Amino acid sequence: MSKTTAVLTDKFGRNHNYLRISLSEKCNLRCNYCMPENGVPLTPRSELMTAEEIYQIAKVFVKNGVDKIRLTGGEPLVRKDFTEILKKLSTLDVELGITTNAILADRFIADFKKYGLKKINLSLDTLDEGKFRVITRRDQFQKAYDNMLLLIDQGFNVKINAVLMKYFNEDEINDFVLFTRNRPISVRFIEFMPFDGNKWSKDKLVSQEEIMAKIISFFGIENVLDLDNEPNFTSRDFKINGFQGNFGIISSVTNPFCDGCNRIRLTANGKIKNCLFSNKETDLLGAFRDGENIEPLIENRMFKKKAKRAGMDSFKKLQNPEKHSNNRSMITIGG
Numbered sequence: 001m002s003k004t005t006a007v008l009t010d011k012f013g014r015n016h017n018y019l020r021i022s023l024s025e026k027c028n029l030r031c032n033y034c035m036p037e038n039g040v041p042l043t044p045r046s047e048l049m050t051a052e053e054i055y056q057i058a059k060v061f062v063k064n065g066v067d068k069i070r071l072t073g074g075e076p077l078v079r080k081d082f083t084e085i086l087k088k089l090s091t092l093d094v095e096l097g098i099t100t101n102a103i104l105a106d107r108f109i110a111d112f113k114k115y116g117l118k119k120i121n122l123s124l125d126t127l128d129e130g131k132f133r134v135i136t137r138r139d140q141f142q143k144a145y146d147n148m149l150l151l152i153d154q155g156f157n158v159k160i161n162a163v164l165m166k167y168f169n170e171d172e173i174n175d176f177v178l179f180t181r182n183r184p185i186s187v188r189f190i191e192f193m194p195f196d197g198n199k200w201s202k203d204k205l206v207s208q209e210e211i212m213a214k215i216i217s218f219f220g221i222e223n224v225l226d227l228d229n230e231p232n233f234t235s236r237d238f239k240i241n242g243f244q245g246n247f248g249i250i251s252s253v254t255n256p257f258c259d260g261c262n263r264i265r266l267t268a269n270g271k272i273k274n275c276l277f278s279n280k281e282t283d284l285l286g287a288f289r290d291g292e293n294i295e296p297l298i299e300n301r302m303f304k305k306k307a308k309r310a311g312m313d314s315f316k317k318l319q320n321p322e323k324h325s326n327n328r329s330m331i332t333i334g335g
């Protein structure tokens with residue numbers, strides 16, 4: 001990992017070299033853990049970053065040590081100028097990735113290849129068409145599934161992100177692991193996290209411990225191999241002996257990985273968030289439009305970053321709705 005300048009280094013010495021940019025607050029699905037049932041008020045278009053503004057603001061981050069950019073949303077591919085944004089960002093010296101629900105991905109395969117976007121995280125919480133309809137409130141399972149297979153077939157580095165919920169898709173944990181048998185992909189199980197309006201409760205949480213217990217009881221402990229974690233890992237990775245792919249667990253609730261956090265988020269309306277759970281934001285876009293130098297603003301926001309989960313350093317604090325109800329819903333944070 002590259003060293004960042006003082007602007008992107010927080011008071012705990014963490015280097016923030018990974019910028020996640022939300023391109024849109026809109027999505028073509030309506031996942032119930034991501035978006036409140038009645039939707040979210042959308043920011044007027046004029047207040048969203050344009051392609052050029054995204055590029056110029058990203059350039060400031062790259063100058064200060066960012067070497068990895070992930071495009072998120074909402075759904076980033078619904079943005080009409082997605083290709084223009086990708087083209088501009090591809091001129092920066094960064095590794096590019098995207099998190100998408102894959103529904104529109106087939107239209108962008110050529111652009112991904114042309115502009116060097118190789119890392120694709122797919123949000124897919126179930127392999128069952130009926131459950132997909134329930135969770136996303138849309139009937140698009142086949143499209144998402146076919147595009148996932150297409151992306152794997154086209155040689156992209158594919159990771160599937162599955163948010164697990166009790167009594168809903170926890171019975172699919174081993175099906176997802178089996179999905180990695182003959183495919184060079186990674187499945188990451190994500191603990192259900194609290195955000196504005198997503199009706200989080202600890203009773204819906206499937207913990208890292210429970211996930212591992214299910215996998216071990218099905219495959220046998222001798223077949224579950226522990227993989228080395230990458231620096232700044234967000235998931236603890238494993239594989240089943242003999243399988244081509246692997247799986248990981250993102251345990252932001254029961255066992256967070258904040259010590260090595262290197263992530264910064266930029267919302268579609270140009271606000272910087274120093275942590276996924278933080279409800280404090282700094283408006284970079286407004287300052288940028290006023291011709292101000294945005295570096296001191298970034299530095300200040302990063303300096304205020306808390307050691308762990310925006311100060312919710314215990315499970316008890318995380319369970320307090322007052323602590324997270326002022327945070328945005330996931331759809332407007334960008335995962």
Ligand code: SF4
Nearest residue numbers: 257258261275276309
């Ligand atoms: S909870 Fe916040 S500090 Fe911890 S890893 Fe996630 S973004 Fe980083």
